[in-house]
Amino acid sequence: MNARTLSMRLPMILAxxxxxxxxxxxxxxxxxxSTDTDTTGHNKTVSVEKGTVTAVSGNDLYVTMAxxxxxxxxxxxxxxxxxxxxxxxxxxxxxxxxxxxxxxxxSTTTQVVTTTKTVTGKVWHVNPxxxxxxxxxxxxxxxxxxxxxxxxxxxxxxxxxxxxKKGMIxxxxxxxxxxxxxxAKQTHLTGSAPPAPPPPPPDQPILVAVMVPVPVPAxxxxAxxxxAxxxxxxxxxxxxxxxxxxxxxAGGLRLFRSAR
Numbered sequence: 001m002n003a004r005t006l007s008m009r010l011p012m013i014l015a016x017x018x019x020x021x022x023x024x025x026x027x028x029x030x031x032x033x034s035t036d037t038d039t040t041g042h043n044k045t046v047s048v049e050k051g052t053v054t055a056v057s058g059n060d061l062y063v064t065m066a067x068x069x070x071x072x073x074x075x076x077x078x079x080x081x082x083x084x085x086x087x088x089x090x091x092x093x094x095x096x097x098x099x100x101x102x103x104x105x106x107s108t109t110t111q112v113v114t115t116t117k118t119v120t121g122k123v124w125h126v127n128p129x130x131x132x133x134x135x136x137x138x139x140x141x142x143x144x145x146x147x148x149x150x151x152x153x154x155x156x157x158x159x160x161x162x163x164x165k166k167g168m169i170x171x172x173x174x175x176x177x178x179x180x181x182x183x184a185k186q187t188h189l190t191g192s193a194p195p196a197p198p199p200p201p202p203d204q205p206i207l208v209a210v211m212v213p214v215p216v217p218a219x220x221x222x223a224x225x226x227x228a229x230x231x232x233x234x235x236x237x238x239x240x241x242x243x244x245x246x247x248x249x250a251g252g253l254r255l256f257r258s259a260r
Contacts, residue, residue, distance in 0.1 A: 031136075032118045040179075041110035046103065053098040059091055063100060084191040097194030102187060109182045117174045119144060128161035134170070147174060 051063035054070065061073040076091040083089075084098060121134030124141050133143045151158045152170040164170065 031142075034116045036114045036116070038112045038114070039109060040112055043108040043110075045106045045108075047106075049102045049104070051100050053094050053096050053100060055096060056091065056094050061091060061094065080189075082189045082191045085193055089191070094191075095194075098191050099194070100189065100191045102189050105186045105188070107184045107186075109184075111180045111182060113178050113180050115176045115178070117176075119172045119174075121170065123164050123166050123168045123170060125166065126161065126164045128164065130161075132161065132164060144172075150174065 049065070051065045051071065054062040054064045056062070059074075059076045059078075061076050063071045063073065065071055078090060081088040081090055082094070082100065084093075119134065121136045121142075123132060124135045125133040129146055129148075131143055131145050133141050135141050146161045150172065151160055152164060152172045153159075154163075154168050154170050159170075
């Protein structure tokens with residue numbers, strides 16, 4: 001393509017572009033919608049949940065809550081971290097006995113969303129009070145449902161659906177207000193290691209048997225043997241007595257034999 005051909009076609013290209021731009025503006029002007037959001041209220045609540053790690057099995061966490069109930073938290077993601085005494089720990093770093101605290105901050109914002117829709121066109125067909133078919137500026141027909149109580153502006157006059165006639169150029173504005181609650185939750189998870197076990201009791205004294213020699217008192221000296229009695233008589237009377245007994249035995253034996 002030479003410069004002469006380009007110079008001849010450039011005005012045509014610009015004209016086509018301008019027509020397209022005008023067509024786009026007209027199309028966007030046929031049905032215009034605007035939305036406005038107004039915040040009417042804001043509420044913020046904070047809840048705190050406390051528990052103690054009971055067990056960790058794979059990616060499942062078991063926590064004993066403050067009320068004594070056991071909570072099972074399945075499939076804890078690897079990316080979930082908890083700040084335990086300044087260290088960011090994952091699910092596999094948690095140990096039984098660790099104390100966990102989850103703080104949930106819920107912010108609820110009440111908003112009113114106002115949607116305004118403006119339609120301009122020529123009445124092609126009307127089915128009061130349900131719907132109307134308008135011929136738009138681009139020559140296409142589009143059906144619109146008529147909300148209850150909807151009014152139309154016709155040459156500066158306000159009319160309802162029953163007052164519409166074919167060929168009228170109308171302008172209708174629909175305003176819808178819808179309350180919406182926007183809820184945002186923020187969760188902050190912290191923890192602390194279990195308290196250190198108490199120190200062991202001090203070593204108890206061990207009793208050791210020690211053989212302590214006990215002095216034994218010296219035996220009392222044996223009593224001195226009594227001194228020998230002095231000899232005050234002789235053995236002659238004893239000999240006489242024995243002789244007498246022998247004589248008596250002999251006499252008795254003789255009597256015994258004579259009796260037989």
